[in-house]
Amino acid sequence: xxxxxxxxxxxxxxxxxxxxxxxxxxxxxxxxxxxxxxxxxxxxxxxxxxxxxxxxxxxxxxxxxxxxxxxxxxxxxxxxxxxxxxxxxxxxxxxxxxxxxxxxxxxxxxxxxxxxxxxxxxxxxxxxxxxxxxxxxxxxxxxxxxxxxxxxxxxxxxxxxxxxxxxxxxxxxxxxxxxxxxxxxxxxxxxxxxxxxxxxxxxxxxxxxxxxxxxxxxxxxxxxxxxxxxxxxxxxxxxxxxxxxxxxxxxxxxxxxxxxxxxxxxxx
Amino acid sequence: xxxxxxxxxxxxxxxxxxxxxxxxxxxxxxxxxxxxxxxxxxxxxxxxxxxxxxxxxxxxxxxxxxxxxxxxxxxxxxxxxxxxxxxxxxxxxxxxxxxxxxxxxxxxxxxxxxxxxxxxxxxxxxxxxxxxxxxxxxxxxxxxxxxxxxxxxxxxxxxxxxxxxxxxxxxxxxxxxxxxxxxxxxxxxxxxxxxxxxxxxxxxxxxxxxxxxxxxxxxxxxxxxxxxxxxxxxxxxxxxxxxxxxxxxxxxxxxxxxxxxxxxxxxx
Numbered sequence: 001x002x003x004x005x006x007x008x009x010x011x012x013x014x015x016x017x018x019x020x021x022x023x024x025x026x027x028x029x030x031x032x033x034x035x036x037x038x039x040x041x042x043x044x045x046x047x048x049x050x051x052x053x054x055x056x057x058x059x060x061x062x063x064x065x066x067x068x069x070x071x072x073x074x075x076x077x078x079x080x081x082x083x084x085x086x087x088x089x090x091x092x093x094x095x096x097x098x099x100x101x102x103x104x105x106x107x108x109x110x111x112x113x114x115x116x117x118x119x120x121x122x123x124x125x126x127x128x129x130x131x132x133x134x135x136x137x138x139x140x141x142x143x144x145x146x147x148x149x150x151x152x153x154x155x156x157x158x159x160x161x162x163x164x165x166x167x168x169x170x171x172x173x174x175x176x177x178x179x180x181x182x183x184x185x186x187x188x189x190x191x192x193x194x195x196x197x198x199x200x201x202x203x204x205x206x207x208x209x210x211x212x213x214x215x216x217x218x219x220x221x222x223x224x225x226x227x228x229x230x231x232x233x234x235x236x237x238x239x240x241x242x243x244x245x246x247x248x249x250x251x252x253x254x255x256x257x258x259x260x261x262x263x264x265x266x267x268x
Numbered sequence: 269x270x271x272x273x274x275x276x277x278x279x280x281x282x283x284x285x286x287x288x289x290x291x292x293x294x295x296x297x298x299x300x301x302x303x304x305x306x307x308x309x310x311x312x313x314x315x316x317x318x319x320x321x322x323x324x325x326x327x328x329x330x331x332x333x334x335x336x337x338x339x340x341x342x343x344x345x346x347x348x349x350x351x352x353x354x355x356x357x358x359x360x361x362x363x364x365x366x367x368x369x370x371x372x373x374x375x376x377x378x379x380x381x382x383x384x385x386x387x388x389x390x391x392x393x394x395x396x397x398x399x400x401x402x403x404x405x406x407x408x409x410x411x412x413x414x415x416x417x418x419x420x421x422x423x424x425x426x427x428x429x430x431x432x433x434x435x436x437x438x439x440x441x442x443x444x445x446x447x448x449x450x451x452x453x454x455x456x457x458x459x460x461x462x463x464x465x466x467x468x469x470x471x472x473x474x475x476x477x478x479x480x481x482x483x484x485x486x487x488x489x490x491x492x493x494x495x496x497x498x499x500x501x502x503x504x505x506x507x508x509x510x511x512x513x514x515x516x517x518x519x520x521x522x523x524x525x526x527x528x529x530x531x532x533x534x535x536x
Contacts, residue, residue: 047514141522146512174514208533242532244414246315246442254409254525257518261526262533264510265476 008056009085011092016084019056019104020092025158034160036103036170037094039066044170045105046073052103054080058089061100070101094162107160107172109179112188115149116176121215122146122263123194124256125185127153127231128222135159136167137253138220143171145260150175153182156222182230189217190235198231199255200238201248207239212263220256276324277353279360284352287324287372288360293426302428304371304438305362307334312438313373314341320371322348326357329368338369362430375428375440377420377447380456384444389416389483390531391462392524393453395499396490398424404435405521406488411439413528418443421450424490450498457485458503466499467523468506469516475507480531488524 008016021027022035036042036052043066045052055074062071074081084092089100117123124142129135135157142150152159159179165172180188189196195216197207210216219236221227232238241250241258250258276284289295290303304310304320311334313320323342330339342349352360357368385391392410397403403425410418420427427447433440448456457464463484465475478484487504489495500506509518509526518526 044514137519137522140515140519143513143515144509144511144518144522169515169517171513171515206533206536208536241412241529242536243412244532245411245439246312247408247411247437247439249437250412250525251405251408251521253519254405254412254521257522257525258529261509264512265474265530268474268476268510 005082007083007085009088011088015082016088016092019102022104023094023162025161028158028160032108033104033106034165035094035162036105036165037097037101037162038099038166039064039070039101041165041170042070042101042103043073045103045173046070046077048173050105050107050173051077052079052105054082055101055103056082056084056089058084058086058100060086061089061098067099067101095166109152109159109177112178112180112184115178117148117192117215119215120267121148121192121194122260123149123151123189123217124260125151125153125217125219127182127219127227128156129252130156130222132157132161132163133167134252136164136172138256139168139171139175141253141257141260143175145264147260148176150177151185152177152179153185155179186231186233196236197259198227198236198238199241199259200227201240201243203238203240205237205239207241207259208262210237210239210262212266216263218256218259218263220252222252273350275351275353277356279356283350284356284360287370290372291362291430293429296426296428300376301372301374302433303362303430304373304433305365305369305430306367306434307332307338307369309433309438310338310369310371311341313371313441314338314345316441318373318375318441319345320347320373322350323369323371324350324352324357326352326354326368328354329357329366335367335369363434377427377445380446380448380452383417383446385416385460385483387483388535389460389462390528391415391417391419391457391485392528393419393421393485393487395421395450395487395495396424397520398490400425400429400431401435402520403427404432404440406524407436407439407443409521409525409528411443413532415528416444418445419453420445420447421453423447454499454501464504465527466495466504466506467509467527468495469508469511471506471508473505473507475509475527476530478505478507478530480534484531486524486527486531488520490520
C-alpha cells in the first residue's frame with residue numbers, strides 16, 4: 001500500500017471541490033458527471049457496468065457488508081480509490097449518508113435507438129415528473145417489475161440528481177433508460193408495435209381489462225397535472241385505476257406499480 | 269363582521285405559541301391535539317367529521333378554490349375562525365405550505381372495538397413504520413383501495429405528525445384507523461374471521477394466488493426489516509411479490525398498493 005496517494009483532508013482540494021459542485025444540477029449538466037453516495041447504489045452501478053472514475057473512501061466509516069463488498073469490487077475492477085479523512089468524508093456526504101463512500105461517475109440516458117426491446121416487452125414511460133425522489137421511486141418499481149426500458153419524457157427533473165439515485169436504490173444504473181420528447185417516444189413505441197396504455201382517471205376501462213400480455217408500454221404522468229394532451233391520440237388505450245375512497249388521486253409511483261404488476265400477473 | 273376578534277400578528281400570542289408547539293411530538297402526545305396545514309387536508313377532516321377547534325386564517329393568502337371552500341365549510345359548521353396577519357401566517361406554516369390556513373384539531377386513533385367491519389371487509393395492517401411520510405402515503409393508498417380499516421401496529425412513528433397528515437392527503441381523518449400491538453391486532457382479525465395475508469419476500473406463493481374475495485387483512489411491515497416474527501403464526505398466509513430486477517426490495521407503500529389493488533381487482 002506504500003504507493004497509495006496521500007489522504008485528502010482539505011475541502012479546498014480541487015478534486016473535492018469538483019465533487020461538491022456536482023450537487024448542483026448545472027454542474028452535472030455541464031460535465032455529464034454525477035456522484036454516488038452509498039454502497040448499495042455503488043454496487044448497482046457496478047452491476048450495470050457503469051464504472052466510477054474514482055471512489056473517495058474513508059475506510060473507518062465503511063462498516064457494513066455492502067460497503068466492504070462495494071470497495072472490494074471497485075478494487076478488483078481497477079477503479080481509482082482515493083482515501084479521504086473521516087471529517088472530510090462526513091462533510092462532503094450527501095444528505096445523511098455517512099457510509100464513507102462517494103463515487104464520481106459519468107452517466108447519461110441512452111438515445112431511443114440504443115434501446116433493445118425483448119419480444120414480450122414491457123416499457124414504462126414517465127412524463128413530466130418534477131420531484132427527483134419520485135423519479136427514483138418509479139425506477140425502483142420499474143426494476144422490480146422487470147421492465148425492458150424506461151422512457152423519460154419532457155423531463156422536468158434531472159435523473160442524475162443524488163436524490164433520484166438514492167430513491168432508485170441505484171437501479172438508475174441497471175435499467176435501460178432513455179430520454180425523449182413525448183412525440184418522439186410515442187413514435188418509437190408505435191414503430192416497435194407496442195400497445196400503449198395510459199393511466200387516465202377519466203377512462204371508463206378498468207385497468208385489469210387491458211391486455212398486458214402483448215408487448216406494451218405503460219404511460220404515467222406528472223404528480224399534479226397527470227398526463228399531458230400529447231398522450232391522447234386514438235391509438236392509445238386509457239385505463240382507469242378505481243378510486244374507492246375520499247381522495248381523488250394516487251401517487252404516481254403507486255399508479256405505475258399497480259399497472260406494471262398487473263402486467264407481471266397477467267404474464268406469469 | 270364587527271364582532272370579529274382582532275387579528276393576531278404576534279408570534280408571542282399564547283394561542284400561536286400553542287400551535288407552534290404542536291410541531292413537537294411530545295406536545296401532540298400530551299395534549300391529544302395536532303394541526304392541519306392546508307386546505308385539502310382540512311376538507312378531508314371535515315369530510316371525516318373531525319371538526320377543528322379553531323382555524324387560523326389569513327384570507328389574503330387563501331387563493332385557490334379548495335381554500336375558499338374549506339373556509340366556507342368551517343364557517344357553516346360554526347367553527348371558530350381567528351384571523352392572523354400574512355407575516356405571522358407564513359411564519360407559523362408547516363413546511364412550505366403558504367395557503368393561509370392552519371387548523372387546531374383533536375384526533376386520536378380508535379380502539380380496536382370501535383372498528384366496524386363490513387361483510388366483505390378489507391383491512392390494511394401496517395407494522396412498525398418509521399417515517400411519517402411513509403405512513404401518510406400508505407393511508408392515501410389504503411383510502412383509494414376502499415379499505416374498511418387501517419390497523420397501526422407497534423407504531424414507531426406518530427400518526428398525528430404533520431408530515432403524515434400531508435402525505436395522507438388528509439385521509440388520516442376519513443379512514444377508520446386503530447392502534448394496537450401486533451398480538452392484539454392478530455387476535456382481532458382472527459375473532460372477526462378474516463383471512464390474513466402477509467407480504468413476505470421469502471414466500472413461494474405468488475400474491476395473485478391469494479383469495480382476496482374472502483374478508484381479509486393485508487399486513488405489510490417496516491421499511492427496513494419487513495415484518496416481525498409476531499406475524500408468522502401458521503394461520504397467516506404469506507404472499508410473495510416477485511422481484512424481477514436487480515434491487516431486492518420494494519417500497520412498503522408500493523407493496524401495499526400491489527396487494528390491496530389485487531383485492532380490488534378480484535372483487536370487481
